[in-house]
Amino acid sequence: MKITNIRLRRLRLRLDPPFFAAWDPVPREHFDATIVSIETDEGVIGVGSGDTMNGFEAYTDLFVGTDPLNIVEQVRRIESLNFHAGRFWPIEVALWDIIGQTANLPVARLFGGARDKLPAYASTGELRSPQQRAESALAIREAGFQAMKIRVDAHDPATGLAAVKATRDAVGDSLEIMVDLNQAWRMAGDTQVPHDYAAARRLVEELRDLDVYWVEEPLPYADRDGLVRLRRETGARVAAGEMISSVSDVVDYLERDVLDVYQMDVVLAVGMLRARTLAELAIHKNRVFTPHSWTNGIGVLANLHVGAGVGGGPYFEFPYDPPGWTPRRRDFLLRTPVDIDREGFVHVPTTPGIGAQLDEEACRRWQI
Ligand SMILES: [Mg+2]
Known part of the structure; x- marks a missing residue:
């Protein structure tokens, strides 16, 4: 061919x-x-x-x-x-x-075929007031999700912490909560300086006490020693790596045991084949691989095939923050948006290939 x-x-x-x-x-x-x-x-x-x-x-x-x-x-x-x-x-x-x-x-079968569905976490993106975020969490639970992720603004961590606390108060232990501090990389033109270690540690400790499942990107990628210290000194799970594009950097992270959760996006970071290799190394070391997937529907599907194929988890990122970010907007190029079932699982397409039907x-x- x-x-x-x-x-x-x-x-x-x-x-x-x-x-x-x-x-x-x-x-x-x-x-x-x-x-x-x-x-x-x-x-x-x-x-x-x-x-x-x-x-x-x-x-x-x-x-x-x-x-x-x-x-x-x-x-x-x-x-x-x-x-x-x-x-x-x-x-x-x-x-x-x-x-x-x-x-x-289906591509997931070629990547190992470990899972045919994964529980999705509703990955929210907007900064909202504590009350609004708690209300959105109840709607997310009602939609069937078992887990959600909340962003905490580096400019205003007090409001972000209050949003996480209000959400925990609203949902109790019926929803797993992750928090993304987004300190590892920047959008083009954003020159904001990241948290230093002391500020990150204070935040991570408070989030740990709210029973947050993982804290994502609390420090920049270069601060590997800081990430190792954070895990050791707080006992919190630390996730990162969505945009690390260097395979050797991820190998170094694995050798130095920098993270609990590895998140390399298979489209935006290292590619599918390399992600599989790195995911297998992480899983072999009893760490977790669950890829970033905040792109469009085809990017979501590519990450789903690799994540499910290699046995990633425990949750799969599902970009979702209605009314601003819906499966319809995210997957506008697909005939049918990728969605969850009533139990909050996202299913790997059973059609051969990636399973993207273009609209x-x-x-x-x-x-x-
Ligand atoms: Mg992230």
């Missing part, structure tokens, strides 16, 4: 009203998504998405004529571009879609 063409489609969904996530410097009025379609000489077409693919057009010829089933070589090819251009992992998603269709298996009408409507 040979790749004959790679097609990129850029979509821009208008968000009306806008969505203002904790990590965004300004409210987001658009949601951009790029769809990669890889065509082959045997008529199989793979689709991928999850990152912008800016600048990829200059490298299309490196892939045309090559074998999509030789994934080891293809991953090396994508990695060779990381240094020169960007993270083009949606290509790998489309390649696995081809491999899955060719093998007549061609939406793709035409929002194409730029």
Whole structure:
């Protein structure tokens, strides 16, 4: 089999009203998504998405004529571009879609087939008042979720802690709560300085006392010693790694036992094949892998296939914060949004490949 063409489609969904996530410097009025379609000489077409693919057009010829089933070589090819251009992992998603269709298996089966569903955690994004967040938690529980994640604003940790406390008071022990401090990386243009160790420790101790399941990204990625100390001195579970794009950095984290929970996004960080290797190492060491998935529906599916395939967990990130962030907005390029069942599980698609059915009408409507 040979790749004959790679097609990129850029979509821009208008968000009306806008969505203002904790990590965004300004409210987001658009949601951009790029769809990669890889065509082959045997008529199989793979689709991928999850990152912008800016600048990829200059490298299309490196892939045309090559074998999509030789994934080891293809991953090396994508990695060779990381240094020169960007993270083009949606290509790998489309390649696995081809491999899955060719093998007549869902990609999760090719990644180990450990789980066919995972309990989702409602990953919220907006900063809300304690009362509003507690009310949203009750609605999240009502929708079936077993767990949720709350953002705490570094500028205003007192309000964030109050929101976590109000949520705990509202839901008792009927909902697992995670908290994301978002101190590891920044959106473009955000020059805010992260928490220092003492501030992070005070926060983590208070969150631990509210029975928070994990505290996410309490310190920048470079502060590996601080992360190790935090775990040792507070006894709290620490999660991080969603945007670590260096495999050797993650290997160093694993060797130094920096984290409890490893979260490398398979589209935005290390790719699917490498994520599998790193996840297996983490699981082997009795640590947890559960990937970040805050992208669009195809990115969610790619992370779900790898996470479920390797036996990740215990919860899977499900970006969800209605009314601003809904499965319909997040998965606008899919015919049917990825959703949970009444018990809060997200199911791996059983169709061969990634299982993304594009909504061609939406793709035409929002194409730029
Ligand atoms: Mg995070």
